[in-house]
Amino acid sequence: MIPAMLLEEIRKSDRVLIASHTQPDGDAIGSMLALGVCLKALGKTVTLYNESPTPAIFRFLPSVNLIGDQAGDLSDYDLAIVLDCGDLQRIGRLSEDIETIPALLNIDHHVTNTLFGTFAHVDSQACATAEIVYHIIRDLGVAFDKTMATAIYTAILTDTGSFMFQNTNTAAFAISSEMVTQGADPYTVAQCVYATYSLGRLKLLNMVLDTIDISRNGKLSTMFLSQRMMEETGTQLDDIYGLVNYAKHIEDVQVAALIRETHMGMNGKGVYHVSLRSSGEVDVSSIAARLGGGGHHSAAGFKMEGVSLSELKRSIFSLAEAL
Numbered sequence: 001m002i003p004a005m006l007l008e009e010i011r012k013s014d015r016v017l018i019a020s021h022t023q024p025d026g027d028a029i030g031s032m033l034a035l036g037v038c039l040k041a042l043g044k045t046v047t048l049y050n051e052s053p054t055p056a057i058f059r060f061l062p063s064v065n066l067i068g069d070q071a072g073d074l075s076d077y078d079l080a081i082v083l084d085c086g087d088l089q090r091i092g093r094l095s096e097d098i099e100t101i102p103a104l105l106n107i108d109h110h111v112t113n114t115l116f117g118t119f120a121h122v123d124s125q126a127c128a129t130a131e132i133v134y135h136i137i138r139d140l141g142v143a144f145d146k147t148m149a150t151a152i153y154t155a156i157l158t159d160t161g162s163f164m165f166q167n168t169n170t171a172a173f174a175i176s177s178e179m180v181t182q183g184a185d186p187y188t189v190a191q192c193v194y195a196t197y198s199l200g201r202l203k204l205l206n207m208v209l210d211t212i213d214i215s216r217n218g219k220l221s222t223m224f225l226s227q228r229m230m231e232e233t234g235t236q237l238d239d240i241y242g243l244v245n246y247a248k249h250i251e252d253v254q255v256a257a258l259i260r261e262t263h264m265g266m267n268g269k270g271v272y273h274v275s276l277r278s279s280g281e282v283d284v285s286s287i288a289a290r291l292g293g294g295g296h297h298s299a300a301g302f303k304m305e306g307v308s309l310s311e312l313k314r315s316i317f318s319l320a321e322a323l
């Protein structure tokens with residue numbers, strides 16, 4: 001159920017800024033596109049903003065060029081909508097000023113959502129933010145076209161790990177089925193999202209798999225990705241999409257961590273981003289939240305800086321004892 005107040009807030013606004021998190025995934029991109037196209041159909045002026053470039057695997061989406069990294073003059077907007085972000089900082093630099101826009105809707109499905117904004121609608125039971133966006137579009141009375149259908153379908157497909165993750169619910173199948181009826185083509189989406197790996201990505205995968213370490217009790221695995229590996233393979237951030245899942249598929253592993261070096265400082269101390277994935281039993285969002293990050297039950301992350309790689313690995317492995 002979408003709250004009437006949320007729909008009213010959208011109906012009465014004319015100039016809308018829609019934003020989502022940096023390093024966007026399929027849910028961030030698909031939710032933005034579907035809602036953006038819907039609001040345009042209602043005659044509103046819409047800007048879709050993401051600080052990061054759209055990953056190559058999502059550039060096939062119809063109307064994807066509506067997404068840009070310029071929000072323009074924020075005083076031009078009467079409404080901001082932030083999608084798929086557990087906290088406002090996830091949108092990047094724009095988080096400093098976006099609250100100058102008179103109304104800010106926070107629409108999300110992360111359990112760790114901080115309920116920022118003038119109105120928050122967080123449904124942690126939703127398989128993807130796109131599930132909530134689907135209901136908003138329906139409640140606004142806008143008919144789905146191929147563009148919206150492909151965006152919603154892609155978002156649900158990727159956020160549920162192709163209907164394999166724990167968040168896969170009946171809505172994931174019901175909405176996907178309806179989106180296919182409305183023009184989404186499962187074969188095309190699968191080809192674009194899963195079958196377009198560059199040679200560089202496969203070489204990077206080879207290097208990253210070589211770094212797999214398993215805790216003594218076998219329940220936690222780590223992988224490491226350095227900036228140098230990306231330079232050597234000529235890969236970009238969007239090539240690492242999904243890499244963390246490989247270490248999760250190992251027998252007995254309950255928690256997989258991908259440690260990505262984002263900045264190398266002096267004395268071997270760096271800045272690291274750690275992605276955590278759970279095979280289901282362990283709630284990694286609470287582990288991430290304890291370390292200053294956030295996410296979902298089965299997929300979460302946090303940042304760590306001013307530590308060496310060995311210090312960081314030691315603290316991650318210490319988590320294994322509690323598993």
Ligand SMILES: [Mn+2]
Pocket residue numbers: 027028084109128129159
């Ligand atoms: Mn999501």
